[in-house]
Amino acid sequence: QTKQQKIATESKDGFLSIGIAVTSFFHLDHKDPMVKDLFRNRYATNPNQAMEEATRIYLSMMDNVSLAVAVSKYFDRLLKGIDKVGSMVPAIVKADQKLLDQLNGELQKGSNKLVTLPHMADRCAILQRELDLFYAQRLIVPDFSMDQITLGQQRGTGTFAKVYEGTLRQGLVDLQVAVKVPIDELRSRDVTDVLLEESMLRDLQHKHIVKYYGMCRSGTDNNLRLTFIMEYCPFTLKDKCVEVGNSPSSLGRTPDRQREVIQNLTKYLIQISSGLTYLHNISIVHRDLKPENVLLNVQDDVKIADLGLAKKVKDASTCAGSPIFMAPEVLLIGDKYDTKADIYSFAMIMWELWYGKDVSLYAAVEIQGSLKNALESKWRPSLSIVHSPSNNWKDIIKQCWQQDPKQRPT
Missing domain, CATH: 1.10.510.10 (Transferase(Phosphotransferase) domain 1)
Known part of the structure; x- marks a missing residue:
C-alpha cells in the first residue's frame, strides 16, 4: 500500500479523527495505586461511583499543555508541511464530524434509557411484590402452626413488630422462645422485605447470631401475618x-x-x-x-x-x-x-x-x-x-x- 492508500483505508476506522487521536493519547495508568484500588476494590461495591471517579481522573489529565502535545503528535505522525495539512482538512473535518455524530447517537440512546429503564424497573418492582404476596398467601409452607405457640410477657416493641417471650410445643417438648409478631398485616409494599428477612434468618448459622427456628402464619389473605420464632435471650x-x-x-x-x-x-x-x-x-x-x-x-x-x-x-x-x-x-x-x-x-x-x-x-x-x-x-x-x-x-x-x-x- 502507498501512504495515501493506507491513510484512506485507516480513515474508515477514524484514523484521521483528531478527537480519537487526542483522546487515545491519554490513559489511566494501571500501576497507579489510586487506579488499582479503584478497580480492584471500589468497583466491586459501587461500579457507578468507581467509573465516575475514573472519568474524573482521566479528564484531569487534559490540561492545555497536554492537549497541545497530543495535537502536535497527531500532526507530526500523519502530515508533513502546511500544504499537506491544508489538503487533508476536509477529510479530518469529516472524520471528526462522524465521531461527533456517533457520540450524539450514543447520548440519545442513553437519554432514552434514562426515561425507559426507571419505568421498567418500577413496573418490575410492582410485579415482584405481587408475586411475593401471592407466594406468601398461597404457597409458603409454615414451619409451625399458631396452635403450637403460647405467648407470654411482651419483651420489646419496634416500628414493625412486637417481641414476646413464648413457648413452642413440639410433641412432648416445650421450648422457651422469642416470638416476633408483626404489628400490621402483610401488605404488598412490605412483603418482599419480609420474605428477604425470613430467608436471611433461615440461612444464618453462627453461635453469636440469634438462632431462627422458623415461621408460622396467622390470619387470612386480607390480614395475613408471618410470625417469626427465634431463640429466647432474657x-x-x-x-x-x-x-x-x-x-x-x-x-x-x-x-x-x-x-x-x-x-x-x-x-x-x-x-x-x-x-x-x-x-x-x-x-x-x-x-x-x-x-x-x-x-x-x-x-x-x-x-x-x-x-x-x-x-x-x-x-x-x-x-x-x-x-x-x-x-x-x-x-x-x-x-x-x-x-x-x-x-x-x-x-x-x-x-x-x-x-x-x-x-x-x-x-x-x-x-x-x-x-x-x-x-x-x-x-x-x-x-x-x-x-x-x-x-x-x-x-x-x-x-x-x-x-x-x-x-x-x-
Missing part, C-alpha cells in the same frame, strides 16, 4: 451495661472490681466481633448495631439480633438504623456503603460499655445543632471523661470510628 447488652452503675469508668476507684468488669465486657466485645466477622464474610451489613440489638442468653453469651435492616453489601444504600450509631458515610452521604459502617457502630458500643452512658442522651447535651452538622465536623463522644479508657481500649475506639471508612479495621 437480656440485652443495654440491660446489663448501660445506665446501671457498674461501668469501668464508674469503678475507677476500685481497680479490682473494675478489672473484673473490663474482663467481662471484653468477652462481650470479642463475641460481637465474631458474629460481625461471620456476617461480613458473607457480605451482610447489619446496619443497626447497638446495645439494644445485642442479646445475652442464659449462659451470658452474645447473640446479635434484629437483622430486619440487614442487607447484602451490594444493596446497602438507604439510610437505615439508629442515627447516633450511624457511620458518617451513611448519615451524611446516603450512597453505597459497606461493612465498615458496622465497625463505626462497634466503636460507639465500646464507648457506651466503658462509660455506662447512653450515647444518645450524652450527644443530646453535647451537640449544639444537628447530628449531621456535628458529624461533618468530625464530632465524637469524649474519651476524656473521668476514669477514661485504657490506651488499648481507646486506640481501638479511635480506629473504629475513623471518618474515612477505608481507615477502619475489618
Whole structure:
C-alpha cells in the first residue's frame, strides 16, 4: 500500500479523527495505586461511583499543555508541511464530524434509557411484590402452626413488630422462645422485605447470631401475618451495661472490681466481633448495631439480633438504623456503603460499655445543632471523661470510628 492508500483505508476506522487521536493519547495508568484500588476494590461495591471517579481522573489529565502535545503528535505522525495539512482538512473535518455524530447517537440512546429503564424497573418492582404476596398467601409452607405457640410477657416493641417471650410445643417438648409478631398485616409494599428477612434468618448459622427456628402464619389473605420464632435471650447488652452503675469508668476507684468488669465486657466485645466477622464474610451489613440489638442468653453469651435492616453489601444504600450509631458515610452521604459502617457502630458500643452512658442522651447535651452538622465536623463522644479508657481500649475506639471508612479495621 502507498501512504495515501493506507491513510484512506485507516480513515474508515477514524484514523484521521483528531478527537480519537487526542483522546487515545491519554490513559489511566494501571500501576497507579489510586487506579488499582479503584478497580480492584471500589468497583466491586459501587461500579457507578468507581467509573465516575475514573472519568474524573482521566479528564484531569487534559490540561492545555497536554492537549497541545497530543495535537502536535497527531500532526507530526500523519502530515508533513502546511500544504499537506491544508489538503487533508476536509477529510479530518469529516472524520471528526462522524465521531461527533456517533457520540450524539450514543447520548440519545442513553437519554432514552434514562426515561425507559426507571419505568421498567418500577413496573418490575410492582410485579415482584405481587408475586411475593401471592407466594406468601398461597404457597409458603409454615414451619409451625399458631396452635403450637403460647405467648407470654411482651419483651420489646419496634416500628414493625412486637417481641414476646413464648413457648413452642413440639410433641412432648416445650421450648422457651422469642416470638416476633408483626404489628400490621402483610401488605404488598412490605412483603418482599419480609420474605428477604425470613430467608436471611433461615440461612444464618453462627453461635453469636440469634438462632431462627422458623415461621408460622396467622390470619387470612386480607390480614395475613408471618410470625417469626427465634431463640429466647432474657437480656440485652443495654440491660446489663448501660445506665446501671457498674461501668469501668464508674469503678475507677476500685481497680479490682473494675478489672473484673473490663474482663467481662471484653468477652462481650470479642463475641460481637465474631458474629460481625461471620456476617461480613458473607457480605451482610447489619446496619443497626447497638446495645439494644445485642442479646445475652442464659449462659451470658452474645447473640446479635434484629437483622430486619440487614442487607447484602451490594444493596446497602438507604439510610437505615439508629442515627447516633450511624457511620458518617451513611448519615451524611446516603450512597453505597459497606461493612465498615458496622465497625463505626462497634466503636460507639465500646464507648457506651466503658462509660455506662447512653450515647444518645450524652450527644443530646453535647451537640449544639444537628447530628449531621456535628458529624461533618468530625464530632465524637469524649474519651476524656473521668476514669477514661485504657490506651488499648481507646486506640481501638479511635480506629473504629475513623471518618474515612477505608481507615477502619475489618
